[in-house]
Amino acid sequence: MYLERLCLRNFRNYKECDITFHSLVTLVVGKNAMGKTSLLESLYFLCTGESYRANSAVELIRHTSEGFAVIGYFRSDERQGTHIRLDAIKPRQGAFRLKTDGVLQRRRSDWIGKFNVVVFSPESLDIVKGSPTFRRRWLDLLLSQLNREYLEELQRYGDILQHRNALLKRLSIGKGSVNEISIWDKLLLESGVALVGARHTALVQLSGIVETTHLSLTGERERLLLQYTPGLDTPGMVLSDITNLTDSFSEALARSRRNELRRGVTLVGPHRDDFTLDLETLNGNETLSRETARTYASQGQCRTIALALKLAELEFIRGDTGVAPLFLLDDVLSELDVKRREYLLAYLQDIAAQTVITATDKDVMGDELTDVHLLVVEEGVIINEN
Amino acid sequence: MQGYPLPLERLILQLQKLPTVGPKTAQRLAFFMLTLPDLETNQIAEAILEVKKNLSDCKICGTITDINPCQICSNPRRDQQIICVVEQPDDLWAIERTESHKGLYHVLGGVLSPLDGVGPDSLRIDTLFNRIHNNAVKEVILATNWDTEGQATALYLTQQLEQFQVTVSRIAYGIPVGGDLEYIDELTLAKALEGRRTV
Numbered sequence: 371m372y373l374e375r376l377c378l379r380n381f382r383n384y385k386e387c388d389i390t391f392h393s394l395v396t397l398v399v400g401k402n403a404m405g406k407t408s409l410l411e412s413l414y415f416l417c418t419g420e421s422y423r424a425n426s427a428v429e430l431i432r433h434t435s436e437g438f439a440v441i442g443y444f445r446s447d448e449r450q451g452t453h454i455r456l457d458a459i460k461p462r463q464g465a466f467r468l469k470t471d472g473v474l475q476r477r478r479s480d481w482i483g484k485f486n487v488v489v490f491s492p493e494s495l496d497i498v499k500g501s502p503t504f505r506r507r508w509l510d511l512l513l514s515q516l517n518r519e520y521l522e523e524l525q526r527y528g529d530i531l532q533h534r535n536a537l538l539k540r541l542s543i544g545k546g547s548v549n550e551i552s553i554w555d556k557l558l559l560e561s562g563v564a565l566v567g568a569r570h571t572a573l574v575q576l577s578g579i580v581e582t583t584h585l586s587l588t589g590e591r592e593r594l595l596l597q598y599t600p601g602l603d604t605p606g607m608v609l610s611d612i613t614n615l616t617d618s619f620s621e622a623l624a625r626s627r628r629n630e631l632r633r634g635v636t637l638v639g640p641h642r643d644d645f646t647l648d649l650e651t652l653n654g655n656e657t658l659s660r661e662t663a664r665t666y667a668s669q670g671q672c673r674t675i676a677l678a679l680k681l682a683e684l685e686f687i688r689g690d691t692g693v694a695p696l697f698l699l700d701d702v703l704s705e706l707d708v709k710r711r712e713y714l715l716a717y718l719q720d721i722a723a724q725t726v727i728t729a730t731d732k733d734v735m736g737d738e739l740t741d742v743h744l745l746v747v748e749e750g751v752i753i754n755e756n
Numbered sequence: 757m758q759g760y761p762l763p764l765e766r767l768i769l770q771l772q773k774l775p776t777v778g779p780k781t782a783q784r785l786a787f788f789m790l791t792l793p794d795l796e797t798n799q800i801a802e803a804i805l806e807v808k809k810n811l812s813d814c815k816i817c818g819t820i821t822d823i824n825p826c827q828i829c830s831n832p833r834r835d836q837q838i839i840c841v842v843e844q845p846d847d848l849w850a851i852e853r854t855e856s857h858k859g860l861y862h863v864l865g866g867v868l869s870p871l872d873g874v875g876p877d878s879l880r881i882d883t884l885f886n887r888i889h890n891n892a893v894k895e896v897i898l899a900t901n902w903d904t905e906g907q908a909t910a911l912y913l914t915q916q917l918e919q920f921q922v923t924v925s926r927i928a929y930g931i932p933v934g935g936d937l938e939y940i941d942e943l944t945l946a947k948a949l950e951g952r953r954t955v
């Protein structure tokens with residue numbers, strides 16, 4: 371399955387736009403602020419129902435217009451293959467609407483995962499250097515694409531957390547009944563354990579792929595170690611054991627109860643989850659040093675780590691679904707050195723992932739790829755070059 | 757710029773108070789009403805006035821009724837020992853349509869929702885306990901919705917009902933996660949009632 375055609379209406383700086391894509395590599399070239407990134411953002415939005423840059427869908431509406439529409443036509447690889455049409459519509463006033471072949475989807479979980487996507491952009495560095503929020507968001511979106519139950523659990527957990535925090539706030543000023551809190555504890559526990567379990571399983575698998583990918587990217591000179599650190603603050607818990615996990619979470623809640631009542635907010639649970647990224651410098655079989663990437667890695671090292679995470683994400687989706695996701699490279703190719711760029715492009719060609727790349731200069735591709743569809747962007751207008 | 761004549765403007769504004777009615781729909785409805793004969797607009801206006809004047813909450817179960825106690829509460833042929841607990845009157849009617857519940861109802865008038873400041877005291881929970889206590893009720897069926905708040909409410913009631921000698925069950929079979937009773941078809945709901953599980 372690949373994206374064949376995209377229509378945009380009033381999305382960011384695009385008034386009207388109708389373009390076709392190559393089943394493999396499409397290169398979008400244009401000067402800065404002409405709309406290259408917005409194009410990728412619309413593709414990402416089409417697949418996930420959210421932006422990787424904006425906080426709300428309203429920001430994506432072209433100024434003065436009443437709302438935007440993003441319509442994608444997907445086609446399967448076989449000759450007489452089926453088509454799927456996805457519509458994402460956001461009126462300035464009113465709810466966001468998602469349609470599959472014209473049929474309105476009631477929930478985001480009915481929509482997401484139809485067509486998977488991975489984006490590598492300057493913002494990807496936040497996963498390495500930013501706050502835990504960025505790492506949770508990355509993991510959540512990856513798992514939500516693959517597993518709708520995960521997304522539903524995530525939304526449920528979010529609801530429970532908000533109610534529980536509201537109740538804690540009321541209790542902290544002497545209102546509400548203590549009988550109620552045990553209900554929300556139980557719900558939080560149930561939902562939280564499901565999330566932690568799912569994240570643990572995914573991160574174990576991901577860390578393996580991340581390590582191998584990063585070793586290849588650095589010519590076996592650096593090893594990247596990814597380790598899940600759940601927000602339960604309970605040493606010695608066994609993440610693969612549901613009973614142990616439930617007990618640990620329950621104990622953590624009991625321990626923090628007094629603090630929670632004082633501060634009026636839930637202090638333990640998967641909403642405080644994180645994972646660490648450690649970088650080992652290697653010399654053959656010998657480990658020379660081990661540092662926390664977030665604080666010690668150079669800009670170049672961080673970029674390689676981000677690339678390793680993104681390629682692992684792609685590989686994870688491919689392993690789960692058997693199909694390579696749509697890969698979006700937003701303005702990052704020129705930032706990579708020749709060796710890593712070659713590695714990346716060769717890899718993408720090897721797995722036949724549909725890829726959309728933006729750059730200011732079409733020579734960014736070097737000689738690695740020959741069969742490339744070129745699009746040129748100028749002020750929100752796209753010209754098909756071939 | 758000349759706006760609408762004042763009475764029309766007023767109607768459009770009033771109509772927007774209705775759920776799911778935005779400015780555009782309100783305009784359409786208002787202009788439609790202008791085309792109706794006087795007799796029909798009077799009927800609409802009267803029906804709106806009557807509905808408030810002649811309906812009240814049943815003093816036993818809390819549903820909306822024109823006689824008090826309601827038809828169900830005053831029907832001696834209903835099984836007085838089974839009470840089905842629902843969030844709102846619409847849920848009661850959704851279950852009535854399945855014709856598979858022979859007992860009585862109790863309308864909570866909402867669900868636990870700390871975010872909206874709704875605690876147990878804001879719901880008709882005390883009156884439920886009084887009914888159970890005074891009328892030798894044997895079974896309580898919890899039929900709140902399957903969203904987070906509905907589940908929390910069912911959980912709370914289950915814990916609180918431990919003080920009584922009653923069987924507490926929750927309808928479950930075939931109801932989708934996050935499902936609203938109102939939107940579930942009758943057959944599924946009837947099966948859900950039959951397949952209720954003791955909690």
Ligand SMILES: [Zn+2]
Nearest residue numbers: 814817826829
């Ligand atoms: Zn009644």
